[in-house]
Amino acid sequence: MGGTDDIADWNGRRALITGGAGFLGSNLAHALLARGAQVTLLDCMLPNYGGNPANLAGIAESLDWRREDLRALDPAALDALVAGQDAVFHLAAQTSHMDSMADPLTDLAINATATLSLVEAMRRAAPRARLVHASTRQVYGPPQRLPVDESHPLNPPDCNGVAKLAGEQYALLYARVHGLPATALRLTNCYGPRMRVKDARQTFVGVWVRLALEAKPFEVWGGDQLRDFTYAGDVAAAMLAAAAAPPGRVAGRAFNLGGFPPVSLAALAELVIAASGSKAGFVTREFPAERRKIDIGSYQADDSAFRAATGWAPAVDLAAGLAETFAYYRSRLAAYL
Amino acid sequence: MGGTDDIADWNGRRALITGGAGFLGSNLAHALLARGAQVTLLDCMLPNYGGNPANLAGIAESLDWRREDLRALDPAALDALVAGQDAVFHLAAQTSHMDSMADPLTDLAINATATLSLVEAMRRAAPRARLVHASTRQVYGPPQRLPVDESHPLNPPDCNGVAKLAGEQYALLYARVHGLPATALRLTNCYGPRMRVKDARQTFVGVWVRLALEAKPFEVWGGDQLRDFTYAGDVAAAMLAAAAAPPGRVAGRAFNLGGFPPVSLAALAELVIAASGSKAGFVTREFPAERRKIDIGSYQADDSAFRAATGWAPAVDLAAGLAETFAYYRSRLAAYL
Numbered sequence: 060m061g062g063t064d065d066i067a068d069w070n071g072r073r074a075l076i077t078g079g080a081g082f083l084g085s086n087l088a089h090a091l092l093a094r095g096a097q098v099t100l101l102d103c104m105l106p107n108y109g110g111n112p113a114n115l116a117g118i119a120e121s122l123d124w125r126r127e128d129l130r131a132l133d134p135a136a137l138d139a140l141v142a143g144q145d146a147v148f149h150l151a152a153q154t155s156h157m158d159s160m161a162d163p164l165t166d167l168a169i170n171a172t173a174t175l176s177l178v179e180a181m182r183r184a185a186p187r188a189r190l191v192h193a194s195t196r197q198v199y200g201p202p203q204r205l206p207v208d209e210s211h212p213l214n215p216p217d218c219n220g221v222a223k224l225a226g227e228q229y230a231l232l233y234a235r236v237h238g239l240p241a242t243a244l245r246l247t248n249c250y251g252p253r254m255r256v257k258d259a260r261q262t263f264v265g266v267w268v269r270l271a272l273e274a275k276p277f278e279v280w281g282g283d284q285l286r287d288f289t290y291a292g293d294v295a296a297a298m299l300a301a302a303a304a305p306p307g308r309v310a311g312r313a314f315n316l317g318g319f320p321p322v323s324l325a326a327l328a329e330l331v332i333a334a335s336g337s338k339a340g341f342v343t344r345e346f347p348a349e350r351r352k353i354d355i356g357s358y359q360a361d362d363s364a365f366r367a368a369t370g371w372a373p374a375v376d377l378a379a380g381l382a383e384t385f386a387y388y389r390s391r392l393a394a395y396l
Numbered sequence: 397m398g399g400t401d402d403i404a405d406w407n408g409r410r411a412l413i414t415g416g417a418g419f420l421g422s423n424l425a426h427a428l429l430a431r432g433a434q435v436t437l438l439d440c441m442l443p444n445y446g447g448n449p450a451n452l453a454g455i456a457e458s459l460d461w462r463r464e465d466l467r468a469l470d471p472a473a474l475d476a477l478v479a480g481q482d483a484v485f486h487l488a489a490q491t492s493h494m495d496s497m498a499d500p501l502t503d504l505a506i507n508a509t510a511t512l513s514l515v516e517a518m519r520r521a522a523p524r525a526r527l528v529h530a531s532t533r534q535v536y537g538p539p540q541r542l543p544v545d546e547s548h549p550l551n552p553p554d555c556n557g558v559a560k561l562a563g564e565q566y567a568l569l570y571a572r573v574h575g576l577p578a579t580a581l582r583l584t585n586c587y588g589p590r591m592r593v594k595d596a597r598q599t600f601v602g603v604w605v606r607l608a609l610e611a612k613p614f615e616v617w618g619g620d621q622l623r624d625f626t627y628a629g630d631v632a633a634a635m636l637a638a639a640a641a642p643p644g645r646v647a648g649r650a651f652n653l654g655g656f657p658p659v660s661l662a663a664l665a666e667l668v669i670a671a672s673g674s675k676a677g678f679v680t681r682e683f684p685a686e687r688r689k690i691d692i693g694s695y696q697a698d699d700s701a702f703r704a705a706t707g708w709a710p711a712v713d714l715a716a717g718l719a720e721t722f723a724y725y726r727s728r729l730a731a732y733l
Contacts (some may be wrong), residue, residue: 160573163512163566171508171562175500175555213550215565217573218512225508225562228552229500236497236554236689352573 070095078151081109113394137180159219174226234311251291252387271335290380317360407432415488418446450731474517496556511563571648588628589724608672619662627717654697671718
């Protein structure tokens with residue numbers, strides 16, 4: 060009936076990915092299928108979110124894709140969804156900071172209420188299945204020190220941070236109180252193939268990549284801020300590692316996920332231009348006022364705890380990751396606009 | 397149209413109290429009316445919560461009581477509710493830790509979603525009105541040090557703590573980002589007239605008081621835990637002080653509210669017996685397993701920041717407060733069973 064303590068081999072294992080047609084979810088689906096897992100995706104393809112059929116090119120026939128909204132499933136449907144799964148990767152989320160300020164109730168319903176419904180279902184119907192919850196560095200707010208480790212104060216700077224913190228805390232609480240083997244990964248900027256490039260709702264890097272491919276200049280707000288970036292393939296590897304690690308090392312814990320040393324946004328912009336070959340370059344602008352109110356400034360994750368617990372390490376640095384990214388979108392851009 | 401920077405005098409001021417027929421809300425209503433304020437109460441009298449018509453004895457005719465559920469009001473109704481208010485005291489809440497574990501979605505809807513709806517309405521329709529949000533020490537989880545000041549890590553130990561933290565964070569966020577003059581008070585054990593005594597959903601002290609009045613023994617779980625207690629009248633005074641203080645001192649801040657030095661639960665039990673004259677005494681029991689999982693152990697608030705910001709200090713110590721409490725319930729117990 061599914062549920063397990065250790066996952067040494069994904070072959071034949073059953074995995075559910077919420078938000079599975081989105082950026083990180085689809086990369087994870089590709090990785091799981093390549094390892095022989097039986098994959099169920101939940102994704103209702105909301106227009107302003109990350110879901111895109113192009114993300115599932117080549118694998119859509121090999122998995123069970125349910126176009127349903129987690130918010131709309133009743134307890135019986137949720138129980139049926141999670142029952143028998145060995146692992147649940149919860150990536151369905153509202154990720155836009157600006158959208159969370161404009162429509163905070165939707166953000167809360169997706170990021171906290173639906174997450175709570177999911178862990179409730181797992182408590183009832185899949186209490187031994189591993190849960191990997193996609194959390195965010197946003198829970199820390201503007202860093203009080205760099206790099207940021209998991210003991211940094213929690214101070215969410217926007218509605219998205221508040222709701223994502225609540226969702227993460229439910230997952231961790233269900234581990235502590237109900238024994239659900241849940242682990243949260245606090246993600247920093249993620250980028251790579253299958254990210255949303257239509258707008259900045261998911262990541263500003265997507266917009267930069269698109270504009271560079273269209274030979275148009277992109278805007279860098281500020282430029283001095285330091286940020287670390289995790290390549291999509293490394294995120295997928297981290298999630299698999301979190302699900303496979305002995306529960307005693309990871310259950311009930313929130314881990315930062317980082318990657319290679321941080322770079323300034325100006326330096327990232329130069330790398331994007333170099334990888335794209337765009338002659339349009341970029342322009343540096345003052346931060347828009349509405350955005351500045353909720354921006355966190357520089358950020359660098361200390362992810363040593365996660366590396367120590369799982370052995371994970373990033374494999375793809377920014378130059379290589381951007382090269383992969385442009386190789387992906389060069390032939391597929393139309394499907395993402 | 398209401399809204400103000402400073403409230404030196406409550407006479408003629410308009411105040412809204414959500415959860416206004418409950419324990420702390422009704423004590424606050426009495427205090428506001430005594431100061432000449434025009435008071436609107438929102439309370440839909442859910443059966444397992446704190447609302448009780450007996451709490452409004454003597455004042456029900458002097459205020460505008462709307463028996464509506466915050467969760468059921470649409471944005472237009474919420475805007476109409478808050479428009480013109482000088483101060484909003486948000487006390488409508490699900491407070492039972494055990495109920496939050498049994499029905500976490502209801503807890504989240506009341507403590508986070510409804511709070512977000514309320515601050516959204518204030519942003520739109522009452523952006524200068526003072527907001528005093530009733531938060532809880534539960535956001536800290538088991539104390540890592542005593543006394544607990546506001547820099548203590550946030551680590552909610554149960555679903556109630558997660559949802560209350562989200563609600564509080566929304567209030568503080570709306571102060572920082574939208575300029576709403578909101579202040580959160582992280583309450584410790586509150587007791588006194590008008591508390592729920594039917595069961596322990598609101599406070600275990602209520603059950604002790606009732607059983608002592610009924611000449612039955614009450615149960616003390618553990619007994620060594622240190623806790624601090626705030627008398628209901630002192631809580632009301634603190635809320636008025638928070639609403640009246642210069643916004644520069646209190647807006648956007650969460651403050652602990654404590655009181656007199658802490659006592660052990662065993663010592664409290666002795667005080668309850670002494671104040672009641674009950675000959676039935678009490679029995680000491682091991683913690684029930686389900687309760688132990690989410691109990692926080694000893695707690696003592698460091699509330700020096702709030703005292704410094706507002707000049708508030710507790711006036712009623714435990715012996716005096718318990719005497720007032722028994723004087724209140726001795727003639728009114730039937731209305732609370």
